[in-house]
Amino acid sequence: MRDEEATPQRILAAAGALFATRGYRATSMNAIAEQVGITKAALYYHFSAKDDLLHRLTEPLLEELEGALEQAEAHDDPERVRWSAIEGYVDVCLRHREALLLLVRDMTLLVQAPVGERFKAVIALANDLVCGPDRRLEQRVRAAQTVASLGDPVVLFPDAPVAVLRELILGGAHALLDDRGGGWPSGGGGLEEAAGRTGSPAGGRRGRSRGREGGRPPALSDEQSVTVRRLYGEGHAVDEIAERFGVSRATVYRVLKN
Known part of the structure; x- marks a missing residue:
């Protein structure tokens, strides 16, 4: 060279x-x-500028995380979406340990635009995909716990063998989600009643996301992107915006991070 x-x-x-x-x-x-x-x-x-260096160092991590989550979202079955997102997230973090360590060790970077906004958008989409169609508070909290547990061990144990660490992280995710019992705890009682099913769309179901083979357009025009940002700024949920424009949540998150 x-x-x-x-x-x-x-x-x-x-x-x-x-x-x-x-x-x-x-x-x-x-x-x-x-x-x-x-x-x-x-x-x-x-x-x-120093920002250019930060962008080059973190771009592969963020680009691959976005790609892995978009690929996961293309599945029709919520369980396949959930575990494809979890496994893809872990694999990307393990491939880019140094970049992840850089972002997490210096927490000021998480408010450094556009890197911080892009990273937060990735976390939000991961939480959404792991949660699935049941939007009760209990499920959303469990999904957030799970996503948080995927990257932390990669940072805390940088010298652990990749294969061993991957198996342990995924085992922990299964334990959090109680996968052996059908994916989620039944709730039924205090938490479910306290949550009041807040955050659930009408009828308690969310429109199923579809990928490139599901008939949704892969991108938005510049004019639509402006409208998306305005709606999000006014407090409209990502699910609602995606359904309105007939695109995936990943597409909306890409627009919001730019």
Whole structure:
């Protein structure tokens, strides 16, 4: 590899290491240049700002998470959607441990636009897919617990063998969701009554999401995207917006993160 091609990779490696140890905001472009052994001017030749470095370091993680969840949503059966989303989420996190560690270790990055908004949109979609069509509070809380448990072990045990860690994480997800008993606890009592089935669409069911083979358009026009952002800002739910435009929830989340 020619030096002019290798330099950006050296810069990214140095930036990733410094962001992970010092924190994103505490790392200067000058520190990155010194770490690589180049001038600050040479660094700016390859990357115009520190945000560009952050984008390049986190893009593969976020892109693959979005893709895995969109692929999961294409299934018709809620259980297949749920477990495809869980397994895909875990596999992507394991492939991109360093980027995930970077995001989680420096919590200020979770409010760094657009990376923070994009990451929050991924989490929201994962929660939605794991929850499934039953939107009672009990199920939504259990789904949120499950999604939170998928990435944390990847960060906390970075030296654990991938295959072993994957099996343990998925085993924990099954335990949380009580999969052996049919997927979800029956509720029936305090929690169900307290929740009052809040958040459920009319009739207690949500329109089934469909992927590219399900007849929904894969994208929205610029004008529709503006309307989507306006509706979301006014408090309309993602499910409602997706149903209105005949697209998947993943499509709506992609519009909202841009």
